[in-house]
Amino acid sequence: MSTIQSVPSTLPVIPLDSKVLLPSVVTKVIVSGDAASYVSKTLKVARKDRSRQAAYVAVVPVCKSAGDKTLKANLDGAYFNKDGEEEKTIKTNKFTIKSKLVSDKNSSKSGVNLFHFGCAARVIQVEKSDNAKETVTLFLQGVCRFRINELNTSDGVLTANVTHYPETNEMHATEDDKEFGDVLLEFRSLSREFISKMKDLKLPGALLAQLAKVVDKSPPSQLANLLASVIETTFDEKLEMLESTDTRARLQRVNEWMTRQLHVLKITQQIQSNVDGKLDKKRREFYLRQQLNAIKEELGEKGDDASASGGDDDELTELKRKLDAAKLSKEAQTVADREMKRLKKLHPSSAEWSVVRTYLDVMADLPWSETSEDVIDIHRAREQLEADHYGLDTAKKRILEYLSVVKVKGDLKAPIICFVGPPGVGKTSLGKSIASATGRDFHRISLGGVRDEADIRGHRRTYVGAMPGLIIHGMRKSGVNNPVFLLDEIDKIVKTSHYGDPAAAMLEVLDPEQNSTFTDHYLNIPFDLSKVLFIATANSIDTIPAPLLDRMEVISLPGYTFDEKLHIAKTYLLPKQIREHGLTENQVCIADEVLLKIIENYTRESGVRNLERTIASIVRFKCVEWADLHEADSADTYNETVQVDDLENILGMQYFEKEIIQNEAIPGVVTGLAYSGSGNGGILMIEATHMPGEGKLQLTGSLGDVIKESAQIALAWVKSHAHALRLTNSPIENIADKRDVHIHFPAGAVSKDGPSAGIALTTALVSLFSGRCVPNTTAMTGEITLRGRVLPVGGIKEKVLSAHRAGIKKVILPARNRKDVSSDIPDSIKKSIEFVYVKNISEVLEAALVLDERGEKLRTPMVITRIESHL
């Protein structure tokens, strides 16, 4: 350690450009060229006095301009260039600061302004490199500050005569200097805080470790010098530190600077955390724009609304324009304004931004006040319905009534129409006709398989990817608030307990009293659906939830008869397909008998969808034929007529035989009538046989529980009335004794259920045990009770139509189904089928079973009642 006594009072000067070396601080000076030779000369002078252990130089800061604290010095031709590399290094427990020699060539000639204070420095190390351009690296350690008394130049080296101001090494303040004690206390705590926070100032870790070590061990004046070199201070402040000879004043100044720097650090950190240190370019821009906006607002220059999001200006302006054009309801407007405000505050790349943006888009697209012109012209509607559909008189009549009421009353607060019928009978196309007759937009919503309430009402916006439900989505798509909405397959809504009840959500939609304030979860504001004309379709009313059914007026569209199908094919389907294939009407000609063959042998359905498809294949075939011949220049050989014989070639083998599969009557075989859930009717063969066994009943043919129970009831009834029916010789004899009964329903892969086969099953068993046949042209349907009463069943029209198709001549029906026949069955069928209405099973047996060989009828159940009393 250098003592002040060892430092001479005359020292060679090394002027440092705009840098200040303080005692205890180590600096590295790299010079080359002329400056290096000056430094070498200086070092020689410094080492002249061999009695001293070390060489000392005077490091003096050079000021930019002259003042009363500067001394003019002529460096006598010596100058320093800018090659000096600046860096910080650590040496023992001292540290080096950036240093640079006077670099201005001109200043050396005109003389430089040296500060009147400087720092005596010990030369710790000198490194010379012998390359072309001589470079000298000096490590200097500040020892004590001095005041320059006089400057001299000898042999091109500037020397200064100085007065030293040695450092005080006291660690503590004396007891009577209370003021100094306070300053010292503050200095210590601040320096500790400062060093702990220095990491944030991005100072080298090694330097921090060094400072942390000396903070408590070094004398305060020495620490103050070190800190003053690290703290961000101006050159003038550093000069002030250099010239201050009072330790207390120096500590006070360092305290001030540390407080200032800590404060700046705090603010920077605060700003950093506000703005989020990792702001990418776009976010920073957004942040600044927000500030700009706030400033503009403050200045009352709000500017145009869209300026908030920069690049998204156009998008937001467009959105605002769309929202204005949508003429929202009052409630919607309030929400839209609020959301728009929010959107402007959000960052475009945030997830929330796109959520709000999509929401506003949906709002803007909804037809809040867009209405298409309503032209309910009953005459025109009638013409339209006639033009599009053959038959369906009841449905057409009801539709016209409905439209008349809407026209006269002016609102749609009438029950919603629901078309019920098997597939392909024209439910959807009737809906379309209504839309075109009234000049309204048509939108179809398929409800088949909808199992979640949210499908109807949408998801709340809190869900990721939430969207409006089917209704609001449909409104958005149709673009007007008075479209015709066809709610297709309303009977196929799935009732689940997990996701809410979608049918319950439909209640609000379909209730004319409530649907003016329909609230979708996503939209969360009421939307008026009262102008929408809802029409529902279903295949069967059985599965429509009761409260929904209650709000609808059911119009049945049962299947078509052969005659009706023929007519539809001739007048609607064939011309339509010819048109769609780009041919003219005289290019395809299908005679009635051919069409009938297609209807009977190639399609089996209640509606006409398959028929239409089959006709389309024929037209396609003719189209290819015509194109081939045309290419071969032999178009004149083209034959437009399709013959019955051609069908096999065009359509392949016929798919269906005529539905009566048995050609002769056999005991135990009966024709029942069935009705499937899809709305199709059909004939249902029942075959019963018996064999030696233990009286068991075996049932096969994919049967459900209800139909199995019907079979048990039938067998029980036959067993209990076997004697009355003269099937056994004694009332106590078991007819099924020692034999098993097997009942089979052919078409085993098709599942069957329901109670309507009850009378057919009973008849089959009686026929089996009595040996009397049921004619193969007789069919029957009806539920049976254990006491032999016959109860009514559903699907009469479909059943009768399928019976007609199958060539049945006699149909036995429950008496209470008579009204269905009179209202639903076309006259042509009524004429060709004999209907027998029955109240109990004895009437069924009388009507079904043939006479025996003696020409006698079977004993009727009327007798049975009397016999029962003898049992």
Ligand SMILES: Nc1ncnc2c1ncn2[C@@H]1O[C@H](COP(=O)(O)OP(=O)(O)OP(=O)(O)O)[C@@H](O)[C@H]1O
């Ligand atoms: N009475 C009819 N007159 C003319 N064309 C008809 C008639 N009935 C049905 N069609 C035609 O049959 C085709 C099928 O009809 P549509 O799609 O309306 O059946 P749907 O009853 O709605 O069937 P689904 O229940 O399967 O939806 C349509 O091309 C339609 O034009």
